[in-house]
Amino acid sequence: MLQDSFATRLVAWQKQHGRHDLPWQVSDPYRVWLSEIMLQQTQVTAVLEYYARFLLRFPDVASLAAASVDEVLALWSGLGYYSRARNLHKAAVMVVDEFGGHFPVQREALQRLPGVGRSTAAAIASFAFAQRExxxxxxxxxxxxxxxxxxxxxxxxxxxxxxxxxxxALLPADSSQMTAYTQGLMDLGATVCGRKPACTVCPMVDGCVAARQGRTHELPTPRPKKAVPTRHTVMLLAQHGDRIWLERRPPSGIWGGLLSLPEFADSMALEAWFARQGSGDVLPSWPELEHVFTHYRLIITPVPARLDTLAATGVQESAGQWIPLQQALEAGLPAPVKRLLQRLLA
DNA sequence: AATACGGGGAG
DNA sequence: CTCCCAGTATT
Known part of the structure; x- marks a missing residue:
């Protein structure tokens, strides 16, 4: 495959057969940036709704910078990789405070924004500023x-x-083609060169090594398999009137910065903690809930409980709060926790 | 160089 | 069920 031919073919193909109706195909760097962050390890179909809802609330970088990180996390709830949301807010503040509300043009400068690595920086630089990156x-x-x-x-x-x-080395010489070229790379991979490649309609087929050698099924080389460990946790659904007890998770680690249910290693630890909060009843456990991550499998034992009277001390010292159930469902919550709270309504 | 970090879509 | 997605940050 000749190097100049690659870009030329790709740009021509993108213009005729690529995607042109995605909502983030604009030149506004804010919108490009937001979409790129949301699309990190996340499929287009999953992002569409979040992107629209997010833009409605935060139409520009200034409104995002002025918001609380809690509200950003709430809008991110269910999308996963929550450090993206925390970094997004941090970066918005940086753009406003250090760049006068304007995104930097150079890839290297963009890359200094938290949550923006080389590929994301290049996407913003090429889409919004026609940089050859x-x-x-x-x-x-x-x-x-x-x-x-x-x-x-x-x-x-x-x-x-x-x-x-x-x-x-494959970049087109003419920077005016960068938008179509970058979009073409993504579109070709997404719509033609996928799990089951449609080589008959591919603009690169006559120069493609894998197509010629019949190796499309073995390339790219898959990630080495690894056994995923199983972990167990007990989650307490403590209700007091119409309120539920939630705790803020630490900023780093799983579900960083989100509100979540208190967790315990076993039911004994849960009972001991519950008894210190006041008087009430721990109810029979619900059926176990399995939640699968990339690197481990989590088995959740949900334990509902009713707290009738609060103890005078004990509650205040912990990092949690009693929140009306309806309000809690609108906060940033881990997906399985949100499911449990919804189950509590029924 | 490895690992942590979510949730869901697609086959 | 398995694989992996418009990757980045941390260790």
Missing amino acids: TILDGNVKRVLTRCFGIAGFPGEKAVEKQLWALAE
Whole structure:
């Protein structure tokens, strides 16, 4: 595959066959940035609703910077990878305070914003500012490893380095084509060069190593399999009137910064904690709830309880709060916790 | 170089 | 069920 031919073909293909109706296909760097953050390890269909709702509440970087991180997390609830939301807010404040409300144009400067790595910075720089910078996301890795026959798991350092160099070398000479080119990389990977590649309609097929050698199914080299451990936790659904007891999770770690139910290693620890909060009854446990993460499997035992009278001391010292159930459902909550609270309504 | 970090869509 | 998604930050 000739290097100049790649960009030329891709741009032509994108203009005729690529996607043109995605809501973030605009030149406003704020909207591009927001979409890129939401789309990190997250599929387009999952992002669409969140993106629309988010823009309605925060139409520009100034409104986002002026908001509380809690409100940002609430709008992010269910999307996952919550450090993205915390970094998003932090970055908005940076743009307002350090750049006068304007996003920097250079990829390297964009990359200093929290949550913006090289690929995201390149996406913003190319889409919003027509900079000659290459992205390297899952789509591009799929296209390049197949097109150029590059074996080895792309998460591996050496392979990744090779892919960045190749992606840079393939950039079109004319920066005015960067929007169509970058979009073309994503569109080709998303609509043609996917799990089951549609090589017959691919603009690169005659130069594609994987297509020629019948190796599209084995490229890119899949991630090495690893056994995922199982962890257990007991979650307390403590109700007091129409309120539920929730605690703020630490900023780092799983579900960082979100409100969540208090957790215990076992039911004995739960009973002991509950007894200190006042008088009431611990009810029979609900059926276990399984929640699967990328790196482990969590088995949740939900334990409902009713607190009739609060103890004079004890409650205040902890990091939690009694929140009306309806209001709690609007806060930033982990997906399984939200499910449990919804179940409490019925 | 490895690991942590969510949730869901697609086959 | 398995794989992996418009990746980044931390260790």
